[in-house]
Amino acid sequence: MCNMARKPANGPASDPELLILSSLASGPNHGYGMMNDIETFAEVTLGAGTLYTAITRLVEKKLIAPVSSSGRQRPYRLTALGAASLAEQLKNMRRVATVGLARLRPA
């Protein structure tokens, strides 16, 4: 089931900034490509406004950067800072997920 996300209603895993960083971890992509990729791997449909709000923030934080392009659809790439930030966030999520799942497991 796909969810249209502005705020991460389904927890941190549907945070638009995290989803964009995760999408760009596989290589540069433009906005439309990111939307489709995120729909595929996270089952979350980012609205166009939400997507570009998040892209604007990430560019300002220097976590992603535009790649020069002649077309109207400009690709973005993950910066070194963005890769480090993504790795840190995912590690934290994995730690919390591991503990939570272990505690849910019947004794």
Add this chain to the structure above:
Amino acid sequence: MSARAAVARTLLLAYPSSWRREYGAELEDILLSRPIGPLVAGDVIVGGLAERIRSADASTWLGMAALAAVLADLLWNITAAQSTSQGLMAVVGRSSKTLPTIVVLPLMSDGYALFLVIYGAWRQIRRGGSLSNDGVATAKITFMAGLPVIVVGILIGIGAIDLAAQRQIDAAPVWLTPWAVATAPLFRLPAAWMLGALGGQIGRWVGRVRE
């Protein structure tokens, strides 16, 4: 231009022009690639407004505060008890000049003029640039502050507000025409510009003294 393209372009107007120059073409292409339903439109509008709020400069915030103050003054005097309120006349008064025939009283006060000069000086010290930019910023604040009066003038013009029905006015004075009310704040803009530029010049002097 197709209807969808027109809708996409219209939605993009929710964003500030500087943002549109940077990202507008990309977002427009995405909007054109999918159906634009109410959810998509709402999402774009919310994003645009958030971006406008985030990128608003001090003059926009001050203009909104001035707008809120004039609006509150207007609403209070229209809705409060007759013994304590003056209706529309609390905000507009007859001018002693030929043009404009009406003045917006809060925008004519010495305190407001001093505020514009101080803001112009502060802006110049903080951001530099031309004195004209300081004047434009204070004119923008004044325009925003006058918006409620402009709207009231239009409402009087289309008959949505009946001045004679206002408890404080037995009959609308002949000089209190909708056109005069709606345009009164605009006549204050040149003075606001000059006060901002004057403040900017003072800011430059202060900057030189501090150096």
